Amino acid sequence: MTNKELAKLIMDQVGGDANVGSAAHCMTRLRLKVKDDSKVNIEGLKDIDGVMGVVESDTLQIVVGPGKAKKVYDALIETFDVSKGGDVESWEDNKEAIKAGQKDSGLKSALKTISNIFIPLIPAIIAAGLFNGIASLIGQVMAPTEGFWFIFQNLLSLAGSSFLGYFAVYTGINAAKEFGGTPALGGMIGGMTIGAQINVISQTLGLYNDVTPLESILTTGKGGIIGVIIGVWVMSFLEKRIRKIVPDVLDLVVTPTLTILITGAVLVFAIMPVAGFASDLLVSALNIIIGSDNKLVSILSGFILAAMFLPMVLLGLHHGLIPIYAIQLDKLGGVSLFPVLAMAGAGQVGAAIALYIKARRQKNTRMQKTIIGALPAGFLGVGEPLIYGVTLPLGKPFITAGLGAGFGGAWVMLTGVMASAWGPSGLVALPLMQTPTMILNFLIGLVVSYVAGFIITYIFIKDDLVRG
Numbered sequence: 001m002t003n004k005e006l007a008k009l010i011m012d013q014v015g016g017d018a019n020v021g022s023a024a025h026c027m028t029r030l031r032l033k034v035k036d037d038s039k040v041n042i043e044g045l046k047d048i049d050g051v052m053g054v055v056e057s058d059t060l061q062i063v064v065g066p067g068k069a070k071k072v073y074d075a076l077i078e079t080f081d082v083s084k085g086g087d088v089e090s091w092e093d094n095k096e097a098i099k100a101g102q103k104d105s106g107l108k109s110a111l112k113t114i115s116n117i118f119i120p121l122i123p124a125i126i127a128a129g130l131f132n133g134i135a136s137l138i139g140q141v142m143a144p145t146e147g148f149w150f151i152f153q154n155l156l157s158l159a160g161s162s163f164l165g166y167f168a169v170y171t172g173i174n175a176a177k178e179f180g181g182t183p184a185l186g187g188m189i190g191g192m193t194i195g196a197q198i199n200v201i202s203q204t205l206g207l208y209n210d211v212t213p214l215e216s217i218l219t220t221g222k223g224g225i226i227g228v229i230i231g232v233w234v235m236s237f238l239e240k241r242i243r244k245i246v247p248d249v250l251d252l253v254v255t256p257t258l259t260i261l262i263t264g265a266v267l268v269f270a271i272m273p274v275a276g277f278a279s280d281l282l283v284s285a286l287n288i289i290i291g292s293d294n295k296l297v298s299i300l301s302g303f304i305l306a307a308m309f310l311p312m313v314l315l316g317l318h319h320g321l322i323p324i325y326a327i328q329l330d331k332l333g334g335v336s337l338f339p340v341l342a343m344a345g346a347g348q349v350g351a352a353i354a355l356y357i358k359a360r361r362q363k364n365t366r367m368q369k370t371i372i373g374a375l376p377a378g379f380l381g382v383g384e385p386l387i388y389g390v391t392l393p394l395g396k397p398f399i400t401a402g403l404g405a406g407f408g409g410a411w412v413m414l415t416g417v418m419a420s421a422w423g424p425s426g427l428v429a430l431p432l433m434q435t436p437t438m439i440l441n442f443l444i445g446l447v448v449s450y451v452a453g454f455i456i457t458y459i460f461i462k463d464d465l466v467r468g
Contacts, residue, residue, distance in 0.1 A: 015039030129421020181236030223275030306409020347405025350453025381426025404453025
């Protein structure tokens with residue numbers, strides 16, 4: 001079936017172009033703004049070959065798979081009289097629809113804010129992590145001191161540090177956008193937290209620990225990303241109020257100057273020390289759970305974290321992990337939590353393979369096609385087609401997939417795998433691991449999750465569940 005034919009079948013089931021106000025797409029979905037929901041045939045959409053799932057939200061979201069979504073969108077725009085709604089760039093945005101119908105709360109609003117700050121940075125986080133990871137591998141395997149590989153290694157390190165070295169600045173810019181402040185001023189606040197003058201001020205005030213600098217009350221980077229976000233919130237709050245009282249003719253000079261001066265003082269003398277204390281406590285707590293030398297604790301924590309990650313996604317709680325990743329990267333030089341949680345997608349893959357065998361026995365052709373179409377994306381770390389088109393609609397396989405992921409998480413935690421960055425999981429995350437041994441153990445964890453997800457689903461899910 002061509003993309004144009006698929007677009008036509010979809011439009012037939014949504015009431016034609018007269019019932020569609022605009023169309024957009026993300027990585028895996030075609031998103032339609034429909035005028036009259038009663039004219040949409042949801043079951044008819046689900047029965048179309050090539051449609052992996054349908055999510056009803058403020059927009060009608062039709063899951064067709066990564067890459068395919070853009071092509072079907074282009075065919076739809078070319079063929080039908082439908083307004084362009086643009087594209088949704090973030091892969092994380094694909095998961096937001098599952099929260100439709102849930103009541104908003106203060107916690108969810110806060111997590112959404114965090115998500116909006118960090119999600120636009122994910123492509124750069126992944127690229128920088130890959131560059132640093134490959135540079136580290138070259139250093140460990142080849143240890144070049146001159147020539148092509150030496151230059152290439154340093155070029156990769158330069159690219160990686162260009163983002164991760166100034167992560168606080170980028171975070172400040174995005175936080176200012178989210179809080180309604182001036183992005184450039186937000187970047188200044190982020191930059192202040194990593195400035196060398198922080199140590200000079202700390203030493204002058206007797207707040208610097210010369211023996212163990214990281215234990216200083218105030219030092220460069222103290223408070224990390226949490227401090228930056230709080231500082232930019234204060235900055236945005238002050239900027240709006242100062243602008244109201246400053247004459248227009250003086251606004252361009254007075255407002256940014258007073259805003260940065262006041263916020264900078266609050267940042268250095270209050271926010272950074274307090275946020276640093278909170279970050280240190282969080283890292284200490286994490287070390288008890290995920291950095292324990294007790295093998296039993298490592299196994300149990302790895303299993304529970306990996307098994308519970310997808311339910312956290314359904315509740316929208318996964319966005320709260322992003323600052324924790326950032327704190328780990330800042331304090332420990334790597335992220336141990338991400339490799340464990342990445343096993344969740346692998347459990348889905350194993351469960352889907354078991355369901356395919358059962359669907360084949362039951363002659364459920366549609367389920368077989370859905371799984372075959374979604375599996376490549378699942379192996380590469382894009383789990384939406386499998387989640388929305390296979391395991392979540394069936395219910396119980398969503399649980400067995402999580403349990404399978406737990407075994408891979410236990411292995412990854414036990415072997416101490418650390419990543420240089422975070423992003424999509426699956427096989428594409430292999431280069432993000434910090435050493436060849438960690439890459440191997442991460443791969444073993446994926447295989448364990450595939451196998452465990454398959455076995456648990458195959459044993460505990462009855463064939464009748466996938467009857468056509």
